[in-house]
Amino acid sequence: xxxxxxxxxxxxxxxxxxRPAVICPxxxxxxxxxxxxxxxxxxxxxxxxxMAEAALAIRQTTGFENLGVxxxxxxEAEVLGSRVxxxxxxxxxxxxxxxxxxxxxxxxxxxxxxxxxxxxxxxxDAIGLLAEKSEGTPIIGNITGPISLATSxxxxxxxxxxxxxxKQGVHRVLxxxxxFLVLFAREQIRAGAHVISIADPxxxxxILGPANFRAFVVPGLNRLAxxxxxxxxxxxxxxxxxxGTIVDExxxxxxxxxxxxxxxxxxxxxxxxxxxxxxxNLSTHMLHTNTPEKINxxxxxxxxxxVEIVSPACGISLSTPHENLRxxxxxxxxx
Amino acid sequence: MHKKETxxxxxARAVVDMDETAAAKLAETSIELGVDAYxxxxxxxxxxxxxVGEKYDNEEYFIPELLLCSDAMTAGIDVLRPxxxxxxxxxxxxxxxxxIQGDTHDIGKNLVKIMLETSGFEVVDLGRDVxxxxxxxxxxxxxxxxxxxxxxxxxxxxxxxxxxRLLEDQGIRDRFRVMVGGEPVSKGFADxxxxxxxxxxGTEAAKTALELVATF
Numbered sequence: 139x140x141x142x143x144x145x146x147x148x149x150x151x152x153x154x155x156x157r158p159a160v161i162c163p164x165x166x167x168x169x170x171x172x173x174x175x176x177x178x179x180x181x182x183x184x185x186x187x188x189m190a191e192a193a194l195a196i197r198q199t200t201g202f203e204n205l206g207v208x209x210x211x212x213x214e215a216e217v218l219g220s221r222v223x224x225x226x227x228x229x230x231x232x233x234x235x236x237x238x239x240x241x242x243x244x245x246x247x248x249x250x251x252x253x254x255x256x257x258x259x260x261x262x263d264a265i266g267l268l269a270e271k272s273e274g275t276p277i278i279g280n281i282t283g284p285i286s287l288a289t290s291x292x293x294x295x296x297x298x299x300x301x302x303x304x305k306q307g308v309h310r311v312l313x314x315x316x317x318f319l320v321l322f323a324r325e326q327i328r329a330g331a332h333v334i335s336i337a338d339p340x341x342x343x344x345i346l347g348p349a350n351f352r353a354f355v356v357p358g359l360n361r362l363a364x365x366x367x368x369x370x371x372x373x374x375x376x377x378x379x380x381x382g383t384i385v386d387e388x389x390x391x392x393x394x395x396x397x398x399x400x401x402x403x404x405x406x407x408x409x410x411x412x413x414x415x416x417x418x419n420l421s422t423h424m425l426h427t428n429t430p431e432k433i434n435x436x437x438x439x440x441x442x443x444x445v446e447i448v449s450p451a452c453g454i455s456l457s458t459p460h461e462n463l464r465x466x467x468x469x470x471x472x473x
Numbered sequence: 474m475h476k477k478e479t480x481x482x483x484x485a486r487a488v489v490d491m492d493e494t495a496a497a498k499l500a501e502t503s504i505e506l507g508v509d510a511y512x513x514x515x516x517x518x519x520x521x522x523x524x525v526g527e528k529y530d531n532e533e534y535f536i537p538e539l540l541l542c543s544d545a546m547t548a549g550i551d552v553l554r555p556x557x558x559x560x561x562x563x564x565x566x567x568x569x570x571x572x573i574q575g576d577t578h579d580i581g582k583n584l585v586k587i588m589l590e591t592s593g594f595e596v597v598d599l600g601r602d603v604x605x606x607x608x609x610x611x612x613x614x615x616x617x618x619x620x621x622x623x624x625x626x627x628x629x630x631x632x633x634x635x636x637x638r639l640l641e642d643q644g645i646r647d648r649f650r651v652m653v654g655g656e657p658v659s660k661g662f663a664d665x666x667x668x669x670x671x672x673x674x675g676t677e678a679a680k681t682a683l684e685l686v687a688t689f
Contacts, residue, residue, distance in 0.1 A: 229575055232602065295583055298537040299544070302491060345580060347535030383532055423657055455626070 141274035142203035147332060149415050149446045150372030150395055158441055160448040160470035161417075162196075162463075163335035163374060164206020165280025167397075167449070169196050169463060172456045175209075175227035183210060183224055183231055186263035193268060197275065199460050201467030204333075206278040207264045208257070211337065214282045214322065215290035217256035218247050218315075228456055237291045241300060241307040244291060245314060252325050262329040269330025276333055278374075279326030281319050283338020284312050284358040285346075294340060301350055308354065316358050320365045333372040336362055336394075339452075342379030351384045356391060363394040374417060378452060385410050400424075400451035404443040417447035420466060426455040430465035437469040475499075477506050481517040484549060488521030489528075491541035493548045500552035510556035518549040522591045526676050536580060543587045566686055567617035569608060571599030573632045578625035581655060584675035585621060592679040594619075605635040612649060618689060619682055622668075624655040633658075634666040650685040654678055 139156070140148065146159045162169035174195050175182055182192040193205045210231040216222045219237020238244040252258050261279070268277050282290065288311060289297050300308050323334045341355045359375055366373040373394040377384075381402045388396055388411045397417035398407060404418055420440055425433065440448055448470045454463075475483065480503045487495040496518065503513045525542040528534040534542070568589060572579045579601040586596050597615050599607060612620050622633045633653055640646040652670040653663050654677075663671035670685055672678035 234602075294580055295540060299540045301537045302541045340580075345536045347532065347538075350535065350537055453626075 143272075143274050143276040143332060146204065146276045146447070147372055150333065150374075152415060155446075157472070158446055158448050158470055159203050160201070160467045161204040161276075161278070162200070162202045162206065162450055162454070163204065163278045163280060163333075163337075163376070164193070164209060165282070165335060166211040166337040166339060166453045167335070167376060168206060168209040169200050169202055169450070169454060170209040170456075171196075171454070171458055171460065171463075172228045173460060174199055175456075178227075180224075180226050183208065184257060184260055186260050186267060189260060189264035190267035190271075193264065194271065200463040201471070202463070203467070204276045204278050205268050205272055206280065206335070207268070208261050208280060211280075211282050211286065211339070212290065213257045213261055214287050214319070217250035217258055218244075218287070218291050218318075220291055230453075230456065233290045236293050239292065239296070241304060241311050244288070244311045247291075250318070252321070258322065258325070262325050265326055265329040265331050272330075276372075277331050278333045278335050279323070279329075279331030279371075280335050280337065281323050281326075281362075283336050283341055283375075284315050284319065284362075285341035285355060286338045287315050287319070288312060289340045298345075301346075301354060305353070312354060312358055316361055319362060323362070323366050323371075324369050327366070327369045327371045331371060333374060334366045335374040335376065335397075337376040337378075339376075339378040342377065343381050343384035344379040346384075348383045348387065352387055356387050359394070360391050363391060367393045374447075376417075376452075381407070389413065395447060397447075397449060398451070404440075404445050408444050415446040416444065417449050418445050419451035420448070422450050422452050422454045422458070425450055425462050425466065426458045428462065430461050433462050433465040434469045437466050441470065475502050475506060477508055480506055480508060481513065481520070484513065484517030485521030485524065488518055488542050488545045488549070489524050491538060491545055493541075493545045496545040496549035497552050500549040504553070504556055509558075510553040511558075513553050514550055514557075518546045518553075519591060522546045526588065526591070530676055536584065539584065539587065543591075546591070565593060565595035566619070567595045567597060567615055568619035568621055568682060569597045569599065569612045569615065569617045570621035570623065571603035571608060572601035573622050573624045573629050573636075574602055574604050575624075575626065575629035575632060579623075581625065581675070582623040585623065585654065585672075585678040588675040588679040589621075589682055592683060594679075594682060605632055605639055608636050609639045609643065609645075613645070618649060619685060620649055620651045621678065621682070622651065622653045624658065626657065630657060630662065633668070637667045650688065652678065652681055652685060 182188045212222045212231045221235035225231045363373045375394045376397040395415040400421035650669045654672040660671045672681040
């Protein structure tokens with residue numbers, strides 16, 4: 139019998155296993171609900187001990203087969219000049235002020251220190267603490283995808299215009315951001331993360347379209363996934379939104395499991411992208427508002443769609459009832 | 474050399490081609506040729522933007538293209554506006570829009586803004602993470618009759634309902650039409666909270682807003 143860690147890592151290596159894994163990676167796709175978080179005061183985003191404790195409590199309460207930190211998508215933007223409202227147990231951290239107004243300003247941002255700046259070391263320290271307690275459970279570290287990071291440092295409406303007007307400059311900025319993301323992923327892996335999950339909610343097919351996605355997103359995700367594998371960890375890439383126009387592009391992204399939103403048919407993805415393991419994609423709206431019985435049935439249908447990893451389709455609502463998440467994880471485990 | 478007949482088509486083309494400089498230059502040419510500014514806007518620039526809207530709906534154009542086309546249209550309008558006769562600068566229908574409190578995703582809302590402006594509305598954009606009371610206060614203050622609420626996050630949907638409750642509590646619900654939109658929102662949700670309409674996307678929002686104006 140495989141333990142949770144062996145199963146997930148085998149799946150990410152493309153091996154056949156006994157059953158799908160059921161996870162919620164963390165980051166933008168965190169299962170940190172208000173009910174769990176309110177037990178930890180208001181420093182679970184900024185104190186490594188509390189972050190680790192909260193991650194353990196999430197696993198305990200929901201049954202997801204992983205530990206995942208951090209619980210937001212703002213750690214990187216914060217060390218690259220943006221102002222972040224830390225939120226609380228009922229509101230996720232939000233970028234409230236952008237760090238740069240031009241591509242030149244973005245290129246001139248000082249390189250962050252992994253020891254001193256923002257919450258970078260909070261995340262790696264929390265991973266270190268989890269590594270001591272995580273026997274048999276995979277630890278998933280999370281990074282913000284390059285386009286989402288860029289549009290958390292600069293107003294997306296300006297950045298998207300520049301994609302059309304100053305392609306070279308945009309490429310240079312993205313390359314620099316990816317350099318930093320590679321280093322952050324390596325730090326997390328060194329601290330004990332077994333898997334790195336990349337979420338890039340601003341890089342959707344609906345927003346960018348296939349041509350921009352091919353030019354600006356595919357090369358970056360490829361490089362990130364390759365570097366993460368080279369550093370010895372598994373890799374997951376989450377894609378938000380309708381993916382119909384960009385699905386075929388994923389044939390050019392090697393070595394990462396692919397996670398899609400609930401509007402995407404996993405069967406169709408499987409037909410068009412036969413290679414990588416697929417993860418997904420229970421509607422977060424359903425998880426929030428439906429009954430455990432309905433979630434049980436939806437989870438079964440989800441498993442029949444051929445996914446190797448069952449997970450929520452996107453970031454879940456902070457007020458999602460635990461019984462619903464339990465219904466999902468119990469169904470996959472056959473309990 | 475441009476003729477009157479071709480300059481309008483060329484203005485539309487400049488918008489579709491995302492060419493801000495050409496749109497402004499052609500707008501000047503149209504004035505020199507004696508095309509009236511109102512015709513230049515409607516049969517040139519806005520016509521181009523309508524083609525852009527179709528391309529967006531057909532998944533030929535996406536957000537980056539849409540933004541640049543809208544910039545080209547605005548550049549042309551800026552040239553033509555001072556040439557509009559005063560009677561044509563009629564009062565526009567106002568709509569207050571914004572992303573509801575707790576959410577900072579505003580790509581969809583910005584798209585709605587562009588489409589509403591293209592359809593002739595004066596848009597008062599409150600931005601993102603906007604408190605329910607702020608929608609109500611602003612609508613009253615600027616004398617708008619339409620309110621548009623957007624969200625991407627299921628967590629914030631309760632705040633949309635609050636806007637409607639606030640209007641009711643202040644006894645001014647009848648003076649406004651409220652429309653809602655965004656990824657987690659549906660027609661059913663709109664009905665449940667007592668909104669007047671639901672719109673799926675930017676182009677729909679513009680059509681829906683025009684329909685709502687007709688209900689006064």
